[in-house]
Amino acid sequence: MKRVLSARQIWAMPVAVAGSSIIGLVSALLGDGAWDALSWGTLSLPILLSAWHLWRAQTSG
C-alpha cells in the first residue's frame, strides 16, 4: 500500500498556485507594464502546470 501523504505534501502546490493567482489577478489592476507582466506570468502557472502534468502522463508509458 502506498504511503499516505501529509497535509503539507498534499496542499503545498495548490496553495502556491492559489497565492500566485491572487497576486496575478490583483497586480494588473494596480498598474500597467510590469504589473501586467506579473499577472501574465502568475496566471500562466495553472495552464503550464496542467500542460506539463498531462504531457508527463502521456509520455510516461
Add this chain to the structure above:
Amino acid sequence: MRAFKLWCLVHKWTSLLCTLFLLLLCLSGLPLIFGEEIAHWLEASVTPPEMADATVKADLDALAADARARRPKDAIQAFARDENAQAWFVSMGETADATESSALFMYDSRTGALLQDLPLREGFLHVMFMLHVELFAGLPGTLFLGGMGLLFLASIVSGVVVYGPFMRKLPFGAVRHAGSPRLAWLDLHNLLGIVTLVWALVVGGTGVINTLARPLFAYWQQTELAEMTAPWQGKPAPVSFSSIDRAVAAAEALDIQKEAAFVEFPGTPSAGPHHYAVFLRGRTPFTARLLEPVLIDAETGAVAATRAMPWYMTVLLVSQPLHFGDYGGQPLKALWALLDIVTIVVLLSGLYLWWNKGHRADEALLVEAGREHERARSAEAGAVRR
C-alpha cells in the same frame, strides 16, 4: 467520514444543478472576452484614426446637434467616452427615459466626424451577450444565472474540501492514464479543478456580483441620487439647456486627475429632470474603473452636487474588470480564454464522472479514501494523546 460523504454529496448536487448553465456561460463568455476584436473582424466596429495632435477636441454640442438632426423625434440619453478617449458614443431613445435605446452613434472625439451608426440588438455578439447575461429573459434571467453562479461557488468550495482526501496517496498532478479511463478523468478533473481554483472563484464570484448590477444601480438612484437631487424636487423642468461642453468642463474642473467617462442627460433615471449627471473616472488602470457622479444644473451649467460612490457601487465597479479580464492587455485576455477552456474541461469531466458511473467504483473509492482519512486522523489523535 460522515462529514466527508456529506461534502461529496454537496459537491455532486451543487455541480449537477449548475453544470449545464455553467457550460453555456463558459461557451458564450469565450467570444465576449474578445468582443472588441470580433466586432472589428466582423466589420461591425470602426477604430478612430490615429492623430498626431491629441489636444484637439470636438465640440460636444455639435455632436448632440448632429445626432438630433439624424433622429429628430428621439431624445439623447447619454454621451459615453471610449477608454482611450478617442471616441464619443451618443445614445438616443424614443424618449429620454426609454429603457431601450433607439440609436447609438459613434463620433471621433477629436474631429467630431460621425464614424459609425452602430447596429443595435443584432448579430453574433449580441446573441452571445444575451445568452451570457440574461438568457433572453430580462432581469429574472440575470438573477437566475446569479443563482447558478452561487451553486458554482458552492461546488468549487466543496470540491476543494474533498480534494484533500482524494489526494492522500497521490502526488500533485498525478494522472493515472494506464488504468481505467474513469480514473484518468478523475485525476484530470482534480488537477484542472485545483489549479484553476482561485481564477474560477474570482470570475464566478464577480459574475454573481455583476448579476446584481441593475438592482444595485436602481437602489443607488433611489437613495443617493434622490438625496442629491432633493433640493430641485417639484421645481418646473428646465426650459433652456446649458452647453454640454461646458457641463463636462465644469465637472472635469473639480479634479484634474479625472475625466468624464459618460454623461447622462436630463430626463433619464440616472440624472433626473433638472441635471446632467457627469460620471468622472480616474486615469490609472484601477481608478479608471471607479466612478464619481457630478450633477450639473441643466439650465445654468454650474456644478450642483457631487459625492463619492457608496461601497456597494465600488464593489460592483471593481468586480467588472475581474470578471471580464479586460484590464491587462491582450495576453491577459488570452489567459482568460485558456482558463475558461480549462474550466469547460473541468465541467465536462465532472459530468463524465457522474454519468459514467459506476456508482460502485466511485463509492468504493470514496469509502476507501474516507477510511484512510479516518485511520490517519485516529493515528494523529493517538500520537497527540501519547
